[in-house]
Amino acid sequence: MWIRIGFSSHSERENKRPKKGRSLIKFIDDYTVIDVETTGRDPNVDRIIQISCLTIRNGKISDQFDTYVNPEMEISPFISNLTGITNEIAAAAPTINFVIPSVMDFIGDDILLGHNVHFDVNFIYDASVKSIGSALSNDFIDTLRIARRLFPDWPDHRLSTLVTNFGLPAENFHNSLDDVIHTYRCYEYIKQLIQDKQIDKHQISAIPKRNIYSHKTSAKDIKATCCDFDPDDPYFGKTFVFTGNLVRMERKDAMQLVVDHGGQCGDNVTQKTNYLVLGDYSRNWLVKDGKTTKLKKAESLILSGQDLEIISEDVFFGMLEEYEALKGQSD
């Protein structure tokens, strides 16, 4: 019996928008505010029905772009009620293929500003690829991200909450032309707070550590070279962790062997670990009391009842060889 396995680890998830810009946290005077209304939340199935942009120069509105878009699909009553955009309005509007060139032209190379701006950027990105074959790659600033850092104690950080808490005039929410103005005012309001030294700039400009880390190869980055596995394979469905140096092959090759047989590898011993494979760690001067951290962790997990075995390199390779030999006989 052969079955097919589909892996979907974090690191293996393909980069759907490779040219997408970076999320910046900074306060500038020249940028473009964007907001889109759509038929729903899912970029894979939903379509844009309104796009609004404001060009900001020297902190002031200097230009405006606003259009409805014909989504060429049904707008649900919920969305019509939310945004005020009916099927009649949308049907009279140009399609996205017609609108996108003007939008890209209007935006130019500006840094974009938006509230949860990933949402808007993703929709425009996908539309730009589809319509003109070139992706929206501008960097962007997210007032949601800034607000969460600045006001962690607030019960929520919705755009309407920011507007209310800042005491700014509230127009019609969920119309993108009104919402770009809301977002613009909130951003400028926060910028003013910082200029007035009412907020410590370092509180928000400090870059979280994880943002400066580059992604390196880890156990999860080793991909299977085939997709069909035998459930009777001793490695199948098991999670292996290695400690110390192996004699027979390099660790990454042993990990490759595991995933090619339907198993998984971990970088450290966790509650998911089924086997800890001991290599030679005697030459590691960090090991003081004869046991690596992984070994000690594994021993304590076994004591607490986890289905985990500590095995030698020979046992590790032996279990596969035994299985291969049996399979050879039956074939």
Add this chain to the structure above:
DNA sequence: TCTCCTCGAGATCT
């Protein structure tokens, strides 16, 4: 100690 990484929780957009 410092660096780098993984995992899980929580929230926002229409």
Add this chain to the structure above:
DNA sequence: CTCGAGGAGA
């Protein structure tokens, strides 16, 4: 997506 907690390795 973003961040914090916590682990491993040096």
